[in-house]
Amino acid sequence: MSRKDFDFIIIGGSTAGNVVAGWLAQSPNASVLIIEARKGNPRGETMITTPARAFETRGSEYDWAYKTTFIDRPDYTRVEKPNTRGKILGGSSCLNYYTWIPGSAATLTIGRSLVSVTYHDDEGLYSKDLAKVCKGGPLHVAHADLIPEMAPFRDALTQAWTSKGEPVSEDIYSGEMHGLTHCINSIYKGLRSSSYVFVEGKPNITILADTHSKKIIIEDGVASGVAVFEQNGEELIFCAKKEVIVSSGVFESPKLLMLSGLGSEKELVAHGIKTLVKSEHVGQNLLDHPIFPYVFQVLEGLGLEEHLLRAGPSNDGAPTFSDAFQWHIPTPPAGAWLTVIVDLLRPISQNGTVKLNSADPLVQPNININFFSNDLDIIAMRQGVRFVDDILRTGEGFKDIIGDDYPRPMPRNSDEAMNKMILERSQTGFHPCGTTRL
Numbered sequence: 001m002s003r004k005d006f007d008f009i010i011i012g013g014s015t016a017g018n019v020v021a022g023w024l025a026q027s028p029n030a031s032v033l034i035i036e037a038r039k040g041n042p043r044g045e046t047m048i049t050t051p052a053r054a055f056e057t058r059g060s061e062y063d064w065a066y067k068t069t070f071i072d073r074p075d076y077t078r079v080e081k082p083n084t085r086g087k088i089l090g091g092s093s094c095l096n097y098y099t100w101i102p103g104s105a106a107t108l109t110i111g112r113s114l115v116s117v118t119y120h121d122d123e124g125l126y127s128k129d130l131a132k133v134c135k136g137g138p139l140h141v142a143h144a145d146l147i148p149e150m151a152p153f154r155d156a157l158t159q160a161w162t163s164k165g166e167p168v169s170e171d172i173y174s175g176e177m178h179g180l181t182h183c184i185n186s187i188y189k190g191l192r193s194s195s196y197v198f199v200e201g202k203p204n205i206t207i208l209a210d211t212h213s214k215k216i217i218i219e220d221g222v223a224s225g226v227a228v229f230e231q232n233g234e235e236l237i238f239c240a241k242k243e244v245i246v247s248s249g250v251f252e253s254p255k256l257l258m259l260s261g262l263g264s265e266k267e268l269v270a271h272g273i274k275t276l277v278k279s280e281h282v283g284q285n286l287l288d289h290p291i292f293p294y295v296f297q298v299l300e301g302l303g304l305e306e307h308l309l310r311a312g313p314s315n316d317g318a319p320t321f322s323d324a325f326q327w328h329i330p331t332p333p334a335g336a337w338l339t340v341i342v343d344l345l346r347p348i349s350q351n352g353t354v355k356l357n358s359a360d361p362l363v364q365p366n367i368n369i370n371f372f373s374n375d376l377d378i379i380a381m382r383q384g385v386r387f388v389d390d391i392l393r394t395g396e397g398f399k400d401i402i403g404d405d406y407p408r409p410m411p412r413n414s415d416e417a418m419n420k421m422i423l424e425r426s427q428t429g430f431h432p433c434g435t436t437r438l
């Protein structure tokens with residue numbers, strides 16, 4: 001076992017951890033160590049850098065692929081795998097689905113945080129004002145390309161939306177998120193933008209890849225270092241002269257805190273771990289937002305895959321019909337389709353948990369997202385479906401191009417049957433948070 005010293009140790013080369021590392025390293029005398037469980041060179045991985053391959057990353061070697069309890073109600077339980085989280089330098093920013101939305105003014109102070117990002121509008125299609133939302137940073141974002149053949153679809157959607165009195169807004173980035181919009185994505189010039197850009201080319205950042213944290217070393221009440229395993233099983237210890245920063249994501253961070261003796265005494269004792277800091281919050285308050293996907297047939301010629309993908313055997317069927325969103329809907333053999341996702345952004349079921357399955361650092365934690373533990377969230381989701389239905393099925397323009405539900409009719413006339421379908425089909429919006437409150 002050997003020891004090495006750094007000023008700062010960042011446990012998890014994550015979306016957030018890399019940004020923090022990049023900031024710390026602006027001070028040329030500061031030495032920063034990043035510990036990452038998997039590869040440290042995402043730029044060489046085309047599955048990561050190619051936007052169209054994003055859905056392939058699910059269940060791949062770059063996915064922690066957590067077994068997760070999604071619903072845990074007295075009348076219905078559902079446990080599934082994989083629940084995706086990124087396992088490579090850049091973390092989930094190497095596997096996510098690109099939508100770049102900073103948040104509303106009520107939840108985020110627009111300003112300082114956005115200087116890490118630069119917006120591009122190379123074709124000059126949008127207001128020049130949008131540039132002020134984010135500029136000067138190393139992470140590049142841009143609006144999604146507008147496929148010309150899909151213009152009739154876009155026009156019909158906009159017509160239906162506005163025919164119901166709903167607003168259109170191209171500036172949901174200055175604080176007020178309300179209205180139909182064209183999305184900005186963390187993609188620029190055909191490549192994924194991930195948080196590893198913050199640590200590239202910085203000589204005072206050391207990246208230790210393929211290394212798994214074991215526990216935080218706490219001496220006299222202060223986090224002074226970390227014990228890790230290398231891939232060959234060798235254990236190493238690193239000491240932090242200034243700070244240890246835990247940024248291993250929403251599931252691994254609370255696990256590491258608990259393995260290090262921070263958490264609920266009852267939970268720690270059950271796994272033979274000595275309690276150093278009692279905190280009932282660690283691993284509690286897990287909150288994610290459930291999404292409910294459902295599918296309509298649309299007129300031939302208006303399906304995205306007809307225009308997005310070249311002909312050929314690997315693209316037969318409906319290849320953009322990804323199971324990342326439609327876990328519970330079979331891929332149709334042919335035809336033109338539209339997937340709607342109703343996303344419950346502010347659920348009131350906020351009592352998910354991350355607990356230990358074992359004191360072994362390599363064993364996955366026990367995750368219970370606990371969607372729909374409060375019935376009001378089911379009602380909200382149902383109302384979301386009715387809102388979208390109203391626009392798509394009766395709105396001007398769109399009502400002429402929309403077809404039947406797929407694969408079976410939405411039971412619109414029965415609240416009870418809709419509740420059942422919502423429970424059976426809803427899944428994660430991939431934005432869990434809240435587990436590391438101390």
Ligand SMILES: Cc1cc2nc3c(=O)[nH]c(=O)nc-3n(C[C@H](O)[C@H](O)[C@H](O)COP(=O)(O)OP(=O)(O)OC[C@H]3O[C@@H](n4cnc5c(N)ncnc54)[C@H](O)[C@@H]3O)c2cc1C
Nearest residue numbers: 012014015016037087091092096097098099213248249252
């Ligand atoms: C499939 C998917 C789609 C998404 N789509 C979007 C989207 O469109 N828009 C959006 O804004 N957000 C999206 N998100 C959410 C967003 O990507 C995440 O919220 C964010 O990246 C999480 O960042 P983080 O810093 O908390 O952790 P992560 O980026 O998840 O990083 C955790 C890091 O810690 C490392 N690590 C974990 N345990 C250990 C250990 N024991 N030892 C060493 N290293 C360890 C991991 O390997 C990983 O690199 C999506 C997420 C997923 C998974």
